[in-house]
Amino acid sequence: MPGTLQHRNIMRCHGRFEDTTNVYLVLELMQKRDLYKRLQEQKAFSEADAARYIAGVVAALRYLHSRHVIHRDLKPEHLRLGMDGEVKISGFKWAVFARPPEQRRHTLCGTLDYLPPEMLKSASKGKDDDAYTSKVDLWNLGVLVYEFLVGEAPFKDLPTVTQKRIERLDFKVPGSVGGEAGDLILKLLVLDPDKRLSLDEVQKHPWITKYAASEADKSTIQDWELVE
Numbered sequence: 001m002p003g004t005l006q007h008r009n010i011m012r013c014h015g016r017f018e019d020t021t022n023v024y025l026v027l028e029l030m031q032k033r034d035l036y037k038r039l040q041e042q043k044a045f046s047e048a049d050a051a052r053y054i055a056g057v058v059a060a061l062r063y064l065h066s067r068h069v070i071h072r073d074l075k076p077e078h079l080r081l082g083m084d085g086e087v088k089i090s091g092f093k094w095a096v097f098a099r100p101p102e103q104r105r106h107t108l109c110g111t112l113d114y115l116p117p118e119m120l121k122s123a124s125k126g127k128d129d130d131a132y133t134s135k136v137d138l139w140n141l142g143v144l145v146y147e148f149l150v151g152e153a154p155f156k157d158l159p160t161v162t163q164k165r166i167e168r169l170d171f172k173v174p175g176s177v178g179g180e181a182g183d184l185i186l187k188l189l190v191l192d193p194d195k196r197l198s199l200d201e202v203q204k205h206p207w208i209t210k211y212a213a214s215e216a217d218k219s220t221i222q223d224w225e226l227v228e
Helices: 035-042 047-066 117-125 136-150 159-168 179-188 199-203 206-226
Strands: 013-018 023-027 079-081 087-089
Touching: 035 079, 035 136, 047 087, 047 136, 047 179, 047 199, 047 206, 117 136, 117 159, 136 179, 136 199, 179 206
Parallel strands: none
Antiparallel strands: 013 023, 079 087
16 A cells, blocks of 8 residues: 555655565665654653654645545554654554545554544444544544653553543643643544544644644645645
8 A cells, every 4th residue: 555655754665576475565765763762762752843743644644534545553653754854654554445435444453552432432333333434543643642742642551441541531631741732632632533623623733833834834735746
């Protein structure tokens, strides 16, 4: 799938080959480490850096969703920095093409700390009414904003406890997080997927425009160039 996607904020796949036992991907060279290792070193990102990274992720998601691709596993380990410091999404193992009207999905996939409540519900019931959509990526985005600023995921706990905390929306935004960033987190980590901010609304959110307007502008221009 990555080979068909061309965007400033998505790691490029230049080709693939295989032998009798393995498939090999030729990926874009990334000189800098993933954001997970960077976050471990810094403990938390500044609001300016976090907003710039999130703006890049939002741009990539707008592009992916316009092509009916749901990533389903956004986390710091799947975010790399390009040669110019721009964030790039990788880790497309769980990504899926989901064209309407069959966009809704039931598969439980991704990483526990980042799983959205509707995915947990869908996996347990398996009914069409409980299927999830691309809005799972918006939940992941909210978890990323929190983790970038706090240093750990909002529902991090023992595995069985983490799932219950996600289902109850059991988390608090620490006082160390600024008001605008906290507002964005609270408007993304919402149990009802239909009440989460859209990607367009996130891009225009005061926290993004305050710290990362130039990053958002660059990505918006490329979105228009690449949308078919």
